[in-house]
Amino acid sequence: MMSLADFFTPIDIKKITPKKGYYTSQLGQKIEHHSVDFPDLEQKVDIAIVGVQEDRNGTNNAGSSLAPDYVREKLYLLHEGSYTTKIVDLGNIKQGATVTDTYYALKTVVEELIKNDILPVIIGGSQDLTYAQYLGYENLEQKVDLVVIDSHFDLEEDINEGSIATTSSSFLNKVFLHDPNYLFNYSNLGYQTYFNSQESLRVMEKLYFDVHRLGELSGNIAVTEPVIRNANMISFDISSIRSADAMGNANASPNGFYAEEACQLCRYAGFNDKLSSIGFYEFNPAYDNNGQTAMLLGQMIWCFIDGFYNRKRDFPLNPKSQYLIYKTSLKHEDHELVFVKSKKSDRWWMQVPYPTAGSLNERFHLVPCRYDDYKTAVSGEMPDLWWRTYQKLI
Secondary structure (H helix, E strand, C coil): CCCCHHHEECCCHHHHCCCCCCCCCEHHHHCEECCCCCCCCCCCCCEEEEEECCCCCCCCCCCHHHHHHHHHHHHCCCECCCCCCCEEEEEEECCCCCHHHHHHHHHHHHHHHHHCCCEEEEECCCCCHHHHHHHCCHHHCCCEEEEEECCCCCCCCCCCCCCCCCCCCCHHHHHHHCCCCCEEEEEEEEECHHHCCHHHHHHHHHCCCEEEEHHHHCCCHHHHHHHHHCCCEEEEEHHHECCCCCCCCCCCCCCCECHHHHHHHHHHHHHCCCCCEEEEECCCHHHCHHHHHHHHHHHHHHHHHHHHCCCCCCCCCCCHHHEEEEEEECCCCCCEEEEEEECCCCCEEEEEECCCCCCCCCCEEEEEECHHHHHHHHCCCCCHHHHHHHHHHC
16 A cells, blocks of 8 residues: 555644543544554555645635534544444645645545555545545546535635636536536535535436435434435535534625534435445534634534444445345336335335446446335336436436
8 A cells, every 4th residue: 555644644632632631442442543643554554534724716715625623523422332443644735736636635545545445534725635545546447326414505616717717616527527528417415505506406416416405304314314325526615504503714605504413414415335435514513602613623524434433334235135025007108116225224225227228247237225216116207316317227
């Protein structure tokens, strides 16, 4: 494994440790952190925390580059759950000479960690770092399912230039237009209609992307589980949480997810067997009264870790004895829809056939779904998720 130590600066552990030190059960004692020596990644490691001190391309939120140490301070105070964690904290990627240098460092770190079956938990910095997180998958030769938790689509173009800059409000354009294109699906959770142009909503519809309005999810957070279960990578913009619960952001807004919903989203993310990276962006300590947002982020990461260590490992779907197969036919179609349910976790998937067999070994694509999708099919209707997935396979 290439040495990643050159990209990181150590943590000033004295600065964030409480006066009396940590209890043996607190994460500050359990996480091997880079304060003197760089952690040995050749040993068994499950999760690596990666701070990124970069906000030069942030939109109206200067100061988010200072976030990683504030989040660490709160995260390290939390107690380990009923499992043994194997987590390292690699320290902070400092700003490069240019923003592109920082992107290169993060891309390289993400790629190396994923290759070695270590899941990076990135603490930004501004959300344009999602683009660098995505670039980490470029050489891994796999299609990427991206989930972004955000009130905005971040598709803005530079009004003066008519061009696309990589900023925290436009990075998604860079992801969509990146060549080679290895994005299979993009999903948004929690967009707020008044923050997004109708044109951007039409783009989402045209590309068969999976976008969910905040109002649709409020008080019904379980709807997000199959969407999150489909993700290889997640980007979480802290400004998608309402300002009363997370004020530590210059773009905080009155409406958004509640704190406990944000924690639930993170737990679903941890549960997801195929998720291989997650990034938390846009937290700005300058606006954080009494460290509340830093504490919420610490708790969100704790919930992610808790989900990770409670994974059911029921994807890919084998052995077959662990699954129930349900078949149903539609009113106006001659083919049947096939659903799979895990006995281990009670979670559902839907089989969507590839339109042409071609050189593919697999005959169908498996997409996570809800019991409600099965009920829709039983009633003779085509689930919307089946149709959108089929269109992307054509």
